[in-house]
Structures are given as C-alpha cells and as structure tokens.
Amino acid sequence: MPDTFDMNLVQRGARLRRSPYFDATRRHGCRAYTVYNHMFLPSAYDDPVKEYWHLLEHVAVWDVSVERQVEISGRDGFALTQLLTPRDLSKCKLGQGKYVVIVDQDGGIVNDPVLVRLGKNRFWLALADSDVLLFAKGVAAFADLDVEIREPDVSPMQIQGSKAKQVMKALFGPKVLDLGYYFFMETKLDGIPVVVTRTGWTGELGYEIYLCDGSKGDELWEKVMDAGRPYNIRPTGPSDIRRIEAGILNYGADMTLENNPFEVGLGWLVDLDSKADFLSRKALERIRRRGVTRRLVGIEIGGPPIEFNTTKWVVRAGGRAVGHVTSAIHSPRLKKNIGYAMVPIAHAKLGTRLKVETPRGERDTTVVRKPFIDPRKEIPKS
Amino acid sequence: MPDTFDMNLVQRGARLRRSPYFDATRRHGCRAYTVYNHMFLPSAYDDPVKEYWHLLEHVAVWDVSVERQVEISGRDGFALTQLLTPRDLSKCKLGQGKYVVIVDQDGGIVNDPVLVRLGKNRFWLALADSDVLLFAKGVAAFADLDVEIREPDVSPMQIQGSKAKQVMKALFGPKVLDLGYYFFMETKLDGIPVVVTRTGWTGELGYEIYLCDGSKGDELWEKVMDAGRPYNIRPTGPSDIRRIEAGILNYGADMTLENNPFEVGLGWLVDLDSKADFLSRKALERIRRRGVTRRLVGIEIGGPPIEFNTTKWVVRAGGRAVGHVTSAIHSPRLKKNIGYAMVPIAHAKLGTRLKVETPRGERDTTVVRKPFIDPRKEIPKS
Numbered sequence: 001m002p003d004t005f006d007m008n009l010v011q012r013g014a015r016l017r018r019s020p021y022f023d024a025t026r027r028h029g030c031r032a033y034t035v036y037n038h039m040f041l042p043s044a045y046d047d048p049v050k051e052y053w054h055l056l057e058h059v060a061v062w063d064v065s066v067e068r069q070v071e072i073s074g075r076d077g078f079a080l081t082q083l084l085t086p087r088d089l090s091k092c093k094l095g096q097g098k099y100v101v102i103v104d105q106d107g108g109i110v111n112d113p114v115l116v117r118l119g120k121n122r123f124w125l126a127l128a129d130s131d132v133l134l135f136a137k138g139v140a141a142f143a144d145l146d147v148e149i150r151e152p153d154v155s156p157m158q159i160q161g162s163k164a165k166q167v168m169k170a171l172f173g174p175k176v177l178d179l180g181y182y183f184f185m186e187t188k189l190d191g192i193p194v195v196v197t198r199t200g201w202t203g204e205l206g207y208e209i210y211l212c213d214g215s216k217g218d219e220l221w222e223k224v225m226d227a228g229r230p231y232n233i234r235p236t237g238p239s240d241i242r243r244i245e246a247g248i249l250n251y252g253a254d255m256t257l258e259n260n261p262f263e264v265g266l267g268w269l270v271d272l273d274s275k276a277d278f279l280s281r282k283a284l285e286r287i288r289r290r291g292v293t294r295r296l297v298g299i300e301i302g303g304p305p306i307e308f309n310t311t312k313w314v315v316r317a318g319g320r321a322v323g324h325v326t327s328a329i330h331s332p333r334l335k336k337n338i339g340y341a342m343v344p345i346a347h348a349k350l351g352t353r354l355k356v357e358t359p360r361g362e363r364d365t366t367v368v369r370k371p372f373i374d375p376r377k378e379i380p381k382s
Numbered sequence: 383m384p385d386t387f388d389m390n391l392v393q394r395g396a397r398l399r400r401s402p403y404f405d406a407t408r409r410h411g412c413r414a415y416t417v418y419n420h421m422f423l424p425s426a427y428d429d430p431v432k433e434y435w436h437l438l439e440h441v442a443v444w445d446v447s448v449e450r451q452v453e454i455s456g457r458d459g460f461a462l463t464q465l466l467t468p469r470d471l472s473k474c475k476l477g478q479g480k481y482v483v484i485v486d487q488d489g490g491i492v493n494d495p496v497l498v499r500l501g502k503n504r505f506w507l508a509l510a511d512s513d514v515l516l517f518a519k520g521v522a523a524f525a526d527l528d529v530e531i532r533e534p535d536v537s538p539m540q541i542q543g544s545k546a547k548q549v550m551k552a553l554f555g556p557k558v559l560d561l562g563y564y565f566f567m568e569t570k571l572d573g574i575p576v577v578v579t580r581t582g583w584t585g586e587l588g589y590e591i592y593l594c595d596g597s598k599g600d601e602l603w604e605k606v607m608d609a610g611r612p613y614n615i616r617p618t619g620p621s622d623i624r625r626i627e628a629g630i631l632n633y634g635a636d637m638t639l640e641n642n643p644f645e646v647g648l649g650w651l652v653d654l655d656s657k658a659d660f661l662s663r664k665a666l667e668r669i670r671r672r673g674v675t676r677r678l679v680g681i682e683i684g685g686p687p688i689e690f691n692t693t694k695w696v697v698r699a700g701g702r703a704v705g706h707v708t709s710a711i712h713s714p715r716l717k718k719n720i721g722y723a724m725v726p727i728a729h730a731k732l733g734t735r736l737k738v739e740t741p742r743g744e745r746d747t748t749v750v751r752k753p754f755i756d757p758r759k760e761i762p763k764s
Binding site for chain 2: 005007008009010011012013014015016018031032033034035038041044079083104105106109129130131132133134135136137138139140141142143144237240250251252253257278308310312326327340358
C-alpha cells in the first residue's frame with residue numbers, strides 16, 4: 001500500500017461527491033478510497049488486519065458519510081415509509097431506530113438501511129449503496145400520498161470498538177451511556193448539531209454520530225480525535241473481518257435486488273403477520289408459502305489464510321457449480337477462513353461439504369453456523 | 383501514473399461489479415478505475431491528453447459497460463417508458479434511439495440515458511450513473527400498468543474517433559455505414575449477439591457495440607482490437623476533454639436531481655406541447671411558465687492551463703459567491719481552459735465577466751457560447 005493516495009486513480013472530474021470529513025481523512029493518511037452512493041468511502045489507512053486488532057483492542061473512527069440519508073416527512077410520512085419496508089413500523093417508537101430492509105413489489109431487496117424515527121411522520125433511512133431516494137420518489141409518484149422526500153445534510157461517522165463508550169462519554173457526558181441499542185438522541189456538541197445513535201457495523205460496542213451541518217465536518221472530526229486520544233483512537237476503514245465474524249451482510253455483495261429477505265436470513269425483518277401495509281406484501285407472502293430455493297449460509301474454507309474475495313467465487317458440489325461465495329475472509333482471531341455462500345437448499349444444511357474455487361485453487365469448504373462470533377451480550381438483535 | 387494498478391485501492395470485497403471486458407482492460411494496461419453504476423469504469427491507460435489526441439487522430443475503444451441497461455417491456459411498456467421521460471416517444475421509430483432525460487414529478491433530472499426502441503413496447507435505457515431500475519420499479523408500483531422491468535445482460539463498448547468507420551466496416555461489413563445517427567441494428571459478430579448503435583460521448587464520429595452475452599466479453603474485445611490494429615486502435619478512458627469541447631454534459635457533475643432540464647440547456651428534450659403523458663409534466667409546465675432562475679453556461683477560464691476540476695469551484699461576481707463550476711478542463715486544441723458553470727440568470731449572458739476560484743488561485747472567467755467546437759457535420763442533434 002502506498003504512503004499517499006493519488007485521487008486521480010479513482011476520480012475523474014467532479015461527478016463523485018466528497019464527504020464533509022474528506023479533508024480530515026486525507027490529512028490523517030487515508031490510503032485507499034472506494035465509491036459508495038456516488039461518494040468516496042475511505043477504506044484503509046493501514047493494513048486491514050492491523051485495523052481489525054485496533055478496533056478490538058481500542059477504538060476506531062470511520063467516515064461513513066456515504067450512508068446517505070433519505071428523509072421522508074409530510075402528513076403521510078409514516079404511510080410511505082411503511083410501504084417501503086415489510087418491518088412493522090408501528091412498533092418503532094419516536095427516538096428509536098430499526099434495522100430494516102427496503103423491498104420492491106417483486107420481493108427483491110432494494111437496500112438494508114438503519115431507519116430512525118424522528119417524529120410521528122418523519123423518518124431517516126441511513127442507506128447502503130443504492131439510490132433509495134429515487135425508489136421512494138418513484139413509489140410516491142402514483143401512491144397518492146402527501147409526503148416530502150429529500151436528502152438532508154446529514155453525514156454519519158462511526159465510533160466503534162471496546163473503548164467507544166469512554167470516547168462517547170468524554171464527548172457527550174454520561175447521558176450518552178443511557179442510550180439503548182438502536183435508540184438515538186438529538187443534541188449539540190459545542191454548537192455542532194448532531195444525532196447520536198447506538199448502532200454500528202461491527203458486532204462491537206459502538207455508536208454513530210450523524211453530523212447535521214456539512215460545513216462542520218472538519219471541526220467535528222478533530223473534536224472526536226481529541227476526545228479519543230487518551231483511548232488510542234485511530235481512523236480506519238470499515239472492518240470487513242469484524243463484520244463477517246458478526247454475521248453482518250454487505251448490500252451489493254451478500255444480497256442484491258435479485259434476493260428476497262428470506263433467503264439471506266433476514267426473514268425476521270418481514271412482519272407478514274402484522275397489519276402493516278407494504279408494497280412487497282403479496283410477493284413476500286407468495287415466497288413464504290412456496291419456501292425459498294436457496295439460502296445464504298455460513299461457510300468455513302479450509303487451508304491456509306485466504307485474501308478477501310473480490311469476485312463471487314464458484315461453489316461446487318459433486319463437481320457441479322451450484323452457487324457462489326459472496327464474502328470470504330481470514331479471521332485472525334478464529335484462525336479460520338470464514339464467509340457466506342449462496343447455495344441451493346439441498347446444500348445448505350450445517351455440516352455439508354462443498355468445494356470453493358479460490359484464486360489459489362480449490363478448497364474444501366463446510367457449511368457452518370453464523371455468526372462466527374456471538375455478539376457482545378450488550379448487543380441484542382434489533 | 384503507476385505502471386500497474388492495485389485494485390485494492392478502490393475495491394473491498396465483491397460489492398462492486400466487474401465488466402465483461404474487465405480482464406481485457408487489465409491485460410491491456412488500464413491504470414485507473416473509477417466507479418459508475420456500482421461497477422468499475424476504466425478511466426485511464428495513459429496520460430489523458432495523449433488519449434485525447436489519439437481519439438482525434440485515430441480511434442479509441444472504451445469499456446463503458448457501466449452504462450447499465452434498464453429494459454422495459456410488457457403490454458404497457460410504451461406507457462411506462464413515456465411516463466419516465468418528457469420527450470415525445472411517439473416520434474421514436476422501431477430501430478431508432480433518442481437521447482432523453484428521465485425526470486421525476488418535481489422536475490428533477492434522474493438520468494440522461496440513450497433510449498433505444500427495440501419493439502412497440504420494448505425499450506432499453508443505457509444509463510448514466512443512477513439507479514433508474516429502482517426509480518422505474520418505484521413508479522410501476524402504483525401506476526397500474528402491465529410491465530416487466532429488468533436489467534438485461536447487455537454491456538456497451540464505444541468505438542470513437544476519426545477512423546471509427548473503418549474499424550466498424552472491418553467488423554460488420556459495409557451495411558454498418560448505412561446506420562443513421564442514433565439508429566441501431568441487431569446483429570451477430572461471429573456468433574456473438576450484439577446491438578450496434580451510431581451513438582457516442584465525443585462529438586467525434588462513433589459507434590457503440592452493445593454486447594448481449596456477458597460471457598463473450600473477452601472474445602469481443604480481442605476481435606475489435608484485431609479489426610482496429612490497421613487503424614491504430616487503442617483502449618483509452620472516456621475523454622472528458624473531447625466531451626466538454628462538444629458541449630456534452632456528465633450526469634452527477636453538470637446536472638443532478640437538483641436540476642431541471644431547462645436550466646441545463648436540455649429543454650429541447652422536453653415535449654410539453656405534445657400529447658405525451660409523462661409524470662414530470664405538471665412540474666415542467668410550472669417551471670417553463672415561471673422561467674428558470676439559473677443556467678448552466680459555457681465558460682472560458684483565463685490564465686495558464688488548468689487541471690480537470692475535481693470539486694465544484696466557486697464562481698464569484700462582484701466579490702460574491704454566485705454559483706459553481708461543474709466541469710472545467712484545458713483544451714489542447716483550442717489552447718484554452720473551457721467548461722461549464724451554473725450561475726443565476728443575471729450572470730448568464732454571453733460575455734459576462736466572472737471570477738473562478740481554482741486550486742491555483744482566482745482566475746478571470748468569461749461566459750461564452752457552447753459547444754466549444756461544433757460537432758462534425760455528420761453529427762446532427764438527436
């Protein structure tokens with residue numbers, strides 16, 4: 001990995017947007033950027049394994065302002081938001097968040113955002129990598145609802161890791177420690193408007209700070225670094241090792257519009273037995289009735305450490321290509337190669353032996369339970 | 383620019399997709415990739431100025447499979463496609479294409495694809511960088527139309543430049559030279575199914591070959607290279623110098639969802655006086671009635687050659703920030719710095735003097751006519 005990163009390698013012109021923290025990430029030595037929601041996502045400052053250990057032992061800050069928000073409001077804000085997701089939003093209190101899937105009329109997953117409920121009819125969706133703003137506007141075109149749909153000036157950063165609580169306490173005082181998992185509070189940090197949520201993409205203890213004034217990105221970043229210095233805070237890329245250990249999915253890799261929630265293990269986000277009115281209801285009822293034909297399973301890949309997959313490796317059973325690996329990585333803690341594969345249900349049982357074509361040859365692979373590491377007790381399913 | 387490109391600088395895991403030509407672009411020495419429609423877009427094999435001259439003097443091939451297609455079909459395929467765009471599609475013959483804007487119910491530009499009409503009710507939209515598949519599915523959710531909307535296995539490449547005709551003739555025989563501007567034909571190349579269109583992103587003479595079988599990417603690429611060898615064909619990145627000279631806009635930079643077609647000079651794509659039924663009609667009628675408040679103008683920036691802008695530079699008038707530059711680049715042929723700026727109509731008149739804040743200081747800037755170089759006579763507006 002080079003010492004500095006030449007943005008010309010990933011950027012041409014002003015088409016892709018910069019985060020409010022962009023200058024800070026450059027100054028703090030970010031050495032790789034990928035693109036997510038038409039913006040640059042800092043993905044590495046150092047070796048990913050070092051960044052992983054730092055997350056476990058200390059605390060990391062991630063610029064995830066690429067989690068663009070869609071704000072839905074107006075008299076029918078609740079109704080439109082409910083149309084988009086099969087999770088029963090009548091169960092979501094004001095001040096609460098929920099992990100949800102956005103699902104289209106054919107049962108395909110459009111996105112898997114964190115939803116927060118700011119008012120009776122006002123919601124934010126913190127997006128994975130797809131244009132939900134356009135999907136929502138499309139749905140609203142003929143839904144005959146009184147709504148406003150827009151992208152507000154809101155840019156999250158994540159504070160994750162074993163010392164995240166100490167950093168957040170130093171920044172916001174002890175009240176922040178009262179936040180329940182997936183709850184949030186609106187507050188100010190020395191005048192900077194923010195929303196603080198107890199959420200994250202790690203299975204570690206963590207928080208997100210949603211900056212609500214893009215002109216203050218640099219200022220907020222340095223305040224976080226100052227507060228975190230005693231706890232050895234470091235900016236890093238999002239840790240794929242840690243999220244895969246935790247069984248967390250990455251939209252675009254582990255699920256796409258081609259998948260329904262049931263086959264990727266997100267059936268718990270589908271409240272068909274509620275009275276909620278969502279546009280995927282008929283399709284999801286049909287899929288539930290017929291059952292799924294394939295399933296995203298946990299896998300353990302034998303042999304020496306693998307590199308993080310950059311394509312969807314072929315999975316074979318009895319010599320025949322039957323599916324593909326969506327994510328696979330070496331866990332330094334488990335000393336194993338772990339990941340997920342989409343396979344027909346005939347090959348989805350725990351203990352099934354498969355073969356995986358890695359760039360370094362075919363490997364013996366076993367279907368195993370996920371998550372690979374149980375989340376901390378403080379982190380319930382939400 | 384390095385000799386080889388480390389994909390880890392822009393890629394983490396298998397979230398972003400590879401083009402069917404990806405292996406070929408690596409083999410042929412691509413040294414920079416950006417991301418477009420969740421895929422890797424080869425953006426440079428060499429210095430962009432050298433690539434520009436090569437396009438003018440010889441012929442270039444671009445991997446633009448990032449121009450993902452949305453296919454709309456079914457009994458109401460025409461009706462849904464017409465809902466999405468304010469251009470009167472009754473004027474589009476079978477076998478013909480049109481440059482169109484997709485516009486939402488508020489008048490905002492969602493995308494500016496090339497549309498081709500494959501059947502009475504069957505269309506492809508070759509997309510700029512936004513998820514029109516999701517927008518179209520959203521619109522269809524409550525539009526009560528009988529349609530199918532999907533992404534077909536179709537991956538365009540562009541053959542552009544003064545010798546493009548010779549290369550296309552060598553590949554497809556003389557019949558290809560009969561194609562009118564923005565017309566297309568479905569054919570096979572040694573068994574490989576393709577659609578050939580007379581379109582492009584240069585203002586030069588050019589064609590696109592839409593590969594209709596992703597497994598044949600490498601084979602098609604090498605056939606094109608073989609046919610092009612006598613004409614000195616080279617793979618290059620899309621030429622921003624040439625497209626700015628031609629007055630062509632880049633979605634995401636020169637126009638976004640925040641813009642309506644009138645203010646960016648695309649009013650000629652809005653057929654309000656037709657009977658076409660499109661969902662942006664009311665909003666666009668209102669905007670036409672009230673008039674626009676700002677306009678995307680051509681600009682000439684004084685002083686020594688500038689680098690291609692990577693952010694939207696501030697435009698000042700009388701010391702006050704009044705707008706921003708969306709694209710600006712040095713034209714080696716014109717020996718001038720040219721580009722576009724979005725400014726209030728009070729500052730949009732030809733000859734208006736402005737200041738632009740470039741990374742190398744403030745520069746005198748003048749509003750000028752665009753395009754900067756008239757298209758070849760063979761290239762009418764379409």
